[in-house]
Amino acid sequence: MTLPPFQVALESHRDDIWRLLVASVGRDRADDCFQETIIAALRGYPDLPADSNIRAWMLTIASRKAIDEHRARQRRPEPVAEGPERAFTPDLEGPGPIWDRVRDLPGKQRSAVALRFVVDLDYSDIAFALDCSPEAARRSVHEGLTKLRQDLPRELIADERR
Amino acid sequence: MSVDSAIETELNREIRAEGAEAASAAALDRAAAEGLVDVAYTIADTPIGGLLLASTERGLVCVSFHDLSGDAALEQIAERVSPRVVELPRKLDAARFELDEFFAGRRRSFEVALDWTLIDGFRRHVLQSLAAEVGYGEVASYGELATVAGKPRAARAVGTAMATNPLPIFVPCHRVVRSGGAIGNYGGGVERKRFLLDLEGASRNR
Helix, strand or coil, X not given: CCCCCHHHXXXXXXXXXXXXXXXXXXXXXXXXXXXXXXXXXXXXXXXXXXXXXXXXXXXXXXXXXXXXXHHHHHHCCCCCCCCCCCCCCCCCCCCCCHHHXXXXXXXXXXXXXXHHHCCCCCHHHHHHHHCXXXXXXXXXXXXXXHHHHHHCXXXXXXXXXX | CCHHHHHHHHHHCCCCCCCXXXXXXXXXXXXXXXXXXXXXXXXXXXCCXXXXXXXXXXXXXXXXXXXXXXXXHHHHHHHHCCCCEEECHHHHHHHHHHHHHHXXXXXXXXXXXXXXXXCCHHHHHHHHHHXXXXXXXXXXXXXXXXXXXXXXXXXXXXXXXXXXXXXXXXXXXXXXXXXXXXXXXXXXXXXXXXXXXXXXXCCCCC
8 A cells, every 4th residue: 555646645635634723823824834734744754654543643733734823823913903793794705703702713623613613623633633532633623612602793694695 | 593503503504615726826836935745747749649748856757658557657656756746737848748749749758857767777768778779760670660679689678678668759659669560559648649640740650
């Protein structure tokens, strides 16, 4: 058993990596994170054991790049116009208003919710990506959802995007 | 709709992936610039069908008839050269340009560098002898090529070398024919061999 050509792996998982990043860091920052993800994946690819779950491996890299991006953003000053009462502007290119709220969750909850809902990873793969136990992964998703439920006024989500 | 199900609905809404293709292309360009691409490839359109062209930093490493070998050629490259195989057409521009000239009848020999990684030993020696000694429009028999390669009795091994040529057209195994005058076999099929010999105006023994 040998690794497939990188191009094959990339084409199989490209869209999922993209969606995960758009959800995790927003459309504006997705391009940079995507590049970082592909570069890191290519760098590590020859050393990947041939029987690896390539999809989970690539999504793990993407997830870590998203975490790096959040940390970098926290170190950068926030733009003046963006206050806590950020408007829910419909953005057809973007991932949907709920993800603005997801991005405000604590790191592990944010990553876990994105991995669970955007790319449908199971809890053992989320645990692998976040370097925690499956129970902790499940808990992070649950806590994230609980927080979204508390934070999100009903009228904001009842307003369906078109 | 409850808040819970509204949240789930929103989280499950499919996120569009339209930006992914452009982002991939940009990422691969950057990867190439950083030396992370070991093998670049493209599929070139030619009068004898799509040709997979694959190249390392050292040179062209594999040419294959895409309709016959399909993705198997890429898998072989991933296994035997490096799994860092990526579609990067511009890296094959020189080879494609020479092929275009060749098929237009304006080129009689190829100048792109060749990487012989995929073949070794006597077979490589035979193919190198072929590339050096049997020119445009000429043909040689398997036995004649065996003699040129220094092993006159190794006609059968020469046949094997031709059959496993990783660089057809650029290493012109189509110029090797049967001593009795028959056209002989070709990895890309006899029709293509005949087309190539006709293109070059090779007339002997056919």
